[in-house]
Amino acid sequence: MRGIILGTGPSVTPEVIEQLQSTRLPIFGCNNSYQIAPLTALLSCNIEWWDYYWKADPELREASFDKWTWSRETADKYDINYIAGDWGDGLSTTPGLIHYGHSSGYQILNLATVQYGVTEAILVGYDLRYPGKYDGTKRINGGARHYFGEYPKELQHWTRFNMGENGELNGLLTCYRGIKTGENLRIINCSPGSALDFFEMGRLSEWI
Numbered sequence: 001m002r003g004i005i006l007g008t009g010p011s012v013t014p015e016v017i018e019q020l021q022s023t024r025l026p027i028f029g030c031n032n033s034y035q036i037a038p039l040t041a042l043l044s045c046n047i048e049w050w051d052y053y054w055k056a057d058p059e060l061r062e063a064s065f066d067k068w069t070w071s072r073e074t075a076d077k078y079d080i081n082y083i084a085g086d087w088g089d090g091l092s093t094t095p096g097l098i099h100y101g102h103s104s105g106y107q108i109l110n111l112a113t114v115q116y117g118v119t120e121a122i123l124v125g126y127d128l129r130y131p132g133k134y135d136g137t138k139r140i141n142g143g144a145r146h147y148f149g150e151y152p153k154e155l156q157h158w159t160r161f162n163m164g165e166n167g168e169l170n171g172l173l174t175c176y177r178g179i180k181t182g183e184n185l186r187i188i189n190c191s192p193g194s195a196l197d198f199f200e201m202g203r204l205s206e207w208i
Helices: 014-022 031-035 047-056 058-062 072-078 104-116 170-177
Strands: 002-006 027-030 041-043 066-069 084-086 097-099 120-124 186-189
Touching: 002 104, 027 031, 027 104, 031 058, 041 104, 047 058, 047 072, 066 072, 097 104, 104 120, 104 170
Parallel strands: 002 027, 002 120, 027 041, 041 066, 084 097, 120 186
Antiparallel strands: none
């Protein structure tokens, strides 16, 4: 099954959003992606994200898409779906279990494959790099980290993750390098300029 896996990188443009709004493919999104596309399921790995947006945004509370977290406490608190998590290598293939991968983007990819049966994953908004130079003080010179700019101050988790010279988040990239593709999983990254370039790259218009 083909599915779109939607991140929040700055490569998500108004043109991309327009394409997402018209597709018939299931869309699995992380964090604020619910604001721009009709989702099948949403996951955020940060407990603080759920606490902030559940209170602030009735659209999230009232939405009919499946909502997921690895935190049992958060799942019970907001009556959303719980899935167990672990620090395994690559993607989990065990139903009911995802691997953490240090990010919501990694976790929603694993959720889509292990719980919903996605075997052809189309990555959108998976930039895996800061769009400029990080100065070590929670600022970058050259652009915003997400298509919407930045999170509220309460949610700004800045990390270098062994950042490369061109903003690559090398620590996160190491997690993705452990993902095995092949007969049971194909990954096509349709995020222009992405540092996640060791998967097959493509144009969204050709896969939507």
